[in-house]
Amino acid sequence: MKYVLFCFGLFQVMGRGNITIISEFLLLGLSEQPDHQLILFGLFLAMYLVTILGNLLIILAIVFNSHLYSPMYFFLTNLSFIDTCFTSTTVPKMLMNIWTQHQNISYAGCLTQMYFFMTFALLDNFLLAAMAYDRYVAICLPLHYTTIMSPARYVLLVIVSWLCSHLIALSLTLFMAQFSFCGSHVIPHFFCDLLPLLKLSCSDTKMFQVVMFIDAAMAGLVPFTCILISYIHIISTIFRIPSADGKHKVFSTCGSHLSVVILFYGTVILVYLQPTSSYSAERGTIASVMYTVVTPMLNPFIYSLRNRDIKGALRRLLSKGMFSSW
Template sequence: MEPGNQTRVSEFILLGLSDEAELQPLLFWLFLSMYLNTFTGNLLIILAIIMDSHLHTPMYFFLSNLSFADISFTSTIVPKMLLNIQMQNKVITYEGCITQLYFFLLFGELDNFLLTVMAYDRFVAICHPLHYKVIMNPNFCGLLLLASWLLSVLNSLVSSLMILRLSFCTELEIPQYFCELNQVIQLACSDTFLNHLVMYFATGLLDVIPLTGILFSYTKIVSSVLRISSGGGKYKAFSTCGSHLSVVALFYGTGLGVYLSSAATQNSRASAIASVMYTVVTPMLNPFIYSLRNKDIKQALRKLYT
């Protein structure tokens, strides 16, 4: 690409979900309601865990951090989207795009690691119940949380800095409602081989390995539960990890669905609509899953209201 076709980037255009003017009010109120539900639901989970001493256990410690990550994850995307709809302006500055990309990767990856840590917590609780308090002691839980944060920060920092090395052409339209890493890379005029290499390496290392750890943990859990002779014991064991397993299925299922839909179709607008599932819908549903399937959370929430 000739230098004359390149320019100093000052802003990108987020094409959003629809160009139809009559749909914009509907999209605004729909996403505002979902965002408020996500924020309120996850905040109540955090407050319930903080206020109820019975929930000061490793499982709920990680759950409160997962709720914080979900609030932060959606807050990096939805407010800007709502502002663009309200102002009828699709522009996001170059600095704003890089910042949004950084925090989107940070809290998205933190979600991934926390789900993995929570799967390990359930594995220890069910497969090694006599050693649970020794293994999942406060110091070890703190180290697991710290490692999750450090790996997430490192991944988002490297990915964001790699974007800064790219030169962009005059075609700066992103067929999404937020700055998605792969879409931004595709707009570059300069060589993107290193960016794609880092992106695929990070995906393999930071996404595939945690998912493998989750699958391994639940394989061991199922094997241990099936060895329990009483039906009541099996139900009690499964009930302790049912909510987490539902959230894992929702998180990875929607993410995989978006990936497969984007690979199977050239319709970028359809991919943007599919992205709503893991960026907005999944964080909104997590509090409902934990509150509806967990009697301890239900009791803690009742105490908040009384």
């Protein structure tokens, strides 16, 4: 991490000619109306606390119930932890800006926030693909499930996801750190996102956009294609099941994951699968709120309400079964 911060400082923009030295940016947030600030603070503080509590309960429910030690719940534990980190990269800074009425963020702080934001967003993406593969093996190849999804295999999937996410995020962030920013330093967003920063740069960003779309193809389209292929096979298998009860039982094992996939990709596509020239700050901000705040908050509810094992584990956890063992 020290190396990342050092690189951010090393590439910090130096003034030359008519290029303005940028030492900090100004985050406009969600609204500039003074009357809205208290409402926004209360709303996002409540959603953030619900997100932290909900994901923490999911993690504790799985950790303290040995019968949930399986690949599916191992992935879910990681997803809950990543969702907690994901929303923590943006919401606390936004809440602090609203409370103090100081909307500035340092240059290095902005790039650091962007780096961690991209890392956890990419991790979400890779983990959803791993969970789709796990459901495919469980439903379509049940006799080979324990062999294919061995502990070594699913732990390796998570490790590779972490490594790829950090490498892609680091490469894009260091590339961004070489750009010059002239004129306005105002970001019409509540955090340092990739596209709003690109709009402020006066450097030639064509090469960066090529690299960004290549990374998007590798880190976005490839996992999404894996998810799509997995669900094509899953749906095909479900249709071959003769009884309606059997179809419902099989589909219920992947319904939660499918709901999260639709929610996550639906909002991400609205923001990132568009040219930077047609990027709309207002539309991008609204969509960003959905996948950075709302989706991590809803994920624990989606998994707990549709999963009988999780509901049972949560009931045992909340009835102080965990604390009595201490």
